[in-house]
Amino acid sequence: MEALIKFFIEVGKLKKIKRRGWVLRGVKDPETIADHAYRVLVLAWLSGYATSLNARRLLKLALVHSLSAVYIRYISPYDKLLEIKNQKELLKKYPALVLRAPVDEKGKIALQRFREEDKAIKRLTHELPAPIKGEIYSLWLDFQNKTSKEAKFLWVVDKLENLIQALEYKDYIEKDFLKPFLSQIDRLTDEKRILKFTESLNRFFTQGESAVKNRQDKNLIKFILEVGKVKKVLRKGWVIRGVKESESLASHSFRSALMVWILSSQKKIDQRVLIVMAVFHDLFSALTGDITPYDATIEKIKDQDKKKAVVESLPWIGSQAQKELLAKQRLDREVKALDKILRYLPHRLRHELKYFWLEYKTGASKEGRFFRQVDRIEALLQALEYQTKNKNLPITSFWLQLKELLDDPRLVDFVAAIDDYYFKKGFRSLPLDKSGKIV
Numbered sequence: 001m002e003a004l005i006k007f008f009i010e011v012g013k014l015k016k017i018k019r020r021g022w023v024l025r026g027v028k029d030p031e032t033i034a035d036h037a038y039r040v041l042v043l044a045w046l047s048g049y050a051t052s053l054n055a056r057r058l059l060k061l062a063l064v065h066s067l068s069a070v071y072i073r074y075i076s077p078y079d080k081l082l083e084i085k086n087q088k089e090l091l092k093k094y095p096a097l098v099l100r101a102p103v104d105e106k107g108k109i110a111l112q113r114f115r116e117e118d119k120a121i122k123r124l125t126h127e128l129p130a131p132i133k134g135e136i137y138s139l140w141l142d143f144q145n146k147t148s149k150e151a152k153f154l155w156v157v158d159k160l161e162n163l164i165q166a167l168e169y170k171d172y173i174e175k176d177f178l179k180p181f182l183s184q185i186d187r188l189t190d191e192k193r194i195l196k197f198t199e200s201l202n203r204f205f206t207q208g209e210s211a212v213k214n215r216q217d218k219n220l221i222k223f224i225l226e227v228g229k230v231k232k233v234l235r236k237g238w239v240i241r242g243v244k245e246s247e248s249l250a251s252h253s254f255r256s257a258l259m260v261w262i263l264s265s266q267k268k269i270d271q272r273v274l275i276v277m278a279v280f281h282d283l284f285s286a287l288t289g290d291i292t293p294y295d296a297t298i299e300k301i302k303d304q305d306k307k308k309a310v311v312e313s314l315p316w317i318g319s320q321a322q323k324e325l326l327a328k329q330r331l332d333r334e335v336k337a338l339d340k341i342l343r344y345l346p347h348r349l350r351h352e353l354k355y356f357w358l359e360y361k362t363g364a365s366k367e368g369r370f371f372r373q374v375d376r377i378e379a380l381l382q383a384l385e386y387q388t389k390n391k392n393l394p395i396t397s398f399w400l401q402l403k404e405l406l407d408d409p410r411l412v413d414f415v416a417a418i419d420d421y422y423f424k425k426g427f428r429s430l431p432l433d434k435s436g437k438i439v
Contacts, residue, residue: 014032018030018032025169033066044154060135063254070124155188232248233289253279256374261275287340380398384422
């Protein structure tokens with residue numbers, strides 16, 4: 001269990017690592033690696049419907065494709081070898097240079113990059129149980145070598161997300177710089193549907209929505225842009241507690257998806273459903289921001305310390321009737337926002353996402369019940385990670401929220417292991433009894 005905890009903590013670093021290419025190009029508060037991986041997951045899910053690809057494998061490839069970035073910081077396969085002294089000026093003057101290399105150098109550069117990433121992914125997974133370690137490495141290797149048709153397709157999806165993000169950052173980027181992002185897609189695929197959608201994207205951003213004549217493309221673009229907003233939504237509980245560089249809901253969803261896949265590996269359960277639930281469970285926040293059980297109370301409070309006190313006391317104060325009313329109001333608000341976002345999707349996709357989301361909210365299926373617990377565990381793990389930086393950070397509410405739901409035997413053992421792991425480091429928040437229950 002400790003190996004899993006360490007692995008998830010290391011992966012959590014991707015929530016803070018800003019994508020270096022955007023930093024060099026002067027983008028203000030750019031996305032993190034985890035934010036990027038989150039929307040790659042969304043695009044992978046969308047792609048799985050329109051193709052004969054293995055949807056579950058496509059999602060897993062999306063989860064592992066950026067994991068080596070935990071230990072690798074440089075911008076491109078060529079960045080390190082070119083030994084550029086002033087990369088910002090180089091990018092400004094020759095925006096496509098880092099995407100190219102002399103023909104006789106490409107093989108050496110690619111091999112150097114692969115070796116460094118291979119070393120990083122092995123370092124990240126070396127303590128994991130053999131079956132999990134083997135699956136992660138096999139998927140990562142498939143993506144690197146483009147062995148399967150799913151891996152080949154995810155390469156295109158990954159570059160497509162880069163293009164979408166570049167277009168969203170177009171105010172920070174010179175117009176000519178967008179060309180390399182567009183040409184990357186052309187070099188990787190000749191699939192007419194993808195190339196046509198890429199053209200629609202370019203028109204949408206450069207000429208306006210009316211320039212996109214294909215209605216389905218236009219709606220998909222709107223949906224994808226709504227998804228992108230989740231990258232900017234910070235978790236309100238951390239902001240109120242004064243945590244600097246709080247995680248986004250997109251990065252939380254990314255690690256939740258990874259955790260629910262790994263933690264369900266020995267269960268008879270639909271992993272595709274679990275991953276999709278994790279990816280989309282906070283999608284409504286694109287329109288509402290982060291919604292918490294204590295919003296109605298803290299809106300009336302100006303003092304920050306009093307807000308923190310409320311965060312640690314709610315939602316366990318007040319009558320049962322009050323709690324039920326607040327829960328209903330919150331659910332109504334979430335449903336309305338979710339429906340506004342899902343209206344851009346074809347009926348089949350819209351129906352699936354809404355159905356999975358309701359299963360998650362109500363715990364009406366075994367997948368819904370399992371992910372609800374993993375979602376709370378991810379939040380607890382993040383709370384403990386933040387507490388290692390600030391011992392005075394109050395996180396009791398995260399234990400209590402988890403206590404309300406925790407019943408899966410494997411997850412009970414995992415939470416007990418988390419408590420023991422942080423107790424050894426001097427950060428135990430609440431004691432657990434021998435059965436793993438909070439006392």
